[in-house]
Amino acid sequence: MSRVLIIEDEMAIAELEKDYLELSDFEVDIENSGDTGLQKALNENYDIIVLDLMLPGVDGFEVCKRIREEKQIPILMVSAKKDDIDKIRGLGLGADDYMTKPFSPSELVARVKAHLSRYERLMASNQRVNDIIEIRGIKIDKTARRVYINGEEKQFTTKEFDLLTFLAENPNHVYSKDELFREIWDMDSIGDIATVTVHIKKIREKIEIDTANPQYIETIWGVGYRFKV
Secondary structure (H helix, E strand, C coil), rough: EEEEEEEECCCHHHHHHHHHHHHCCCCEEECHHHHHHHHHHCCCCCCEEEEECCCCCCHHHHHHHHHHHHCCCCEEECCCCCCHHHHHHHHHHHHHHEECCCCCHHHHHHHHHHHHHHHHHHHHHHHCCCEEEEEECCCECCCCCEEEECEEEEEECCHHHHHHHHHHHHHCCCCCCHHHHHHCCCCCCCCCCHHHHHHHHHHHHHHCCCCCCCCCCEEECCEEEEECC
16 A cells, blocks of 8 residues: 655645545555654655645755655645746755645545556666667666766756656657646646746756757747757
8 A cells, every 4th residue: 555645734635635545545644844744754654745835844845855865756746836936946856746726636646646656667667677778978777767968977856857768768759748748747737837847947957068059858939849869
């Protein structure tokens, strides 16, 4: 049974999320502050964390950052904040997804399942012989989930790695943001197009010499993105 940690200070919301997740056969724990939630996340074994942004004590941004320093499990950030800057910051710190309140508990369950499914497939891939993609100075080790740019290893979050690998495996094909969201996040965009944009920006910062003139991931205005070979 997969374990979910909900870090949420509004008990009514946390209990509702817990009820829906338990109906889908998840084991769920709740913590109501950033301090206790962070300690529980670091000291116990969870499969995914549902993390509120506004928390007493340590806020969700810092909790996300600290968890990501030690663990690669999926982090689903939720918040009543609708500003793109908060979403950009959360994703930049390593969150795999960002949901804006209010949202339906059914959508939360769907996203939790999607992230867990992808994470389990990725972990299973570690048992196979290394599968490597090499394109113009970029080396992507799919099995070890490591990326090297001109021989120097760069650190990628789970979704950044998935998105880069997908584009590199399908060179010269133009994908819309909706298509990329469905492929990498296993669900429809539901208005979260900024998620793709932020991840593309973070990837470019790691692989491009000049992000204003990208040599690998091109923006096709009005359409989407293409990995150029």
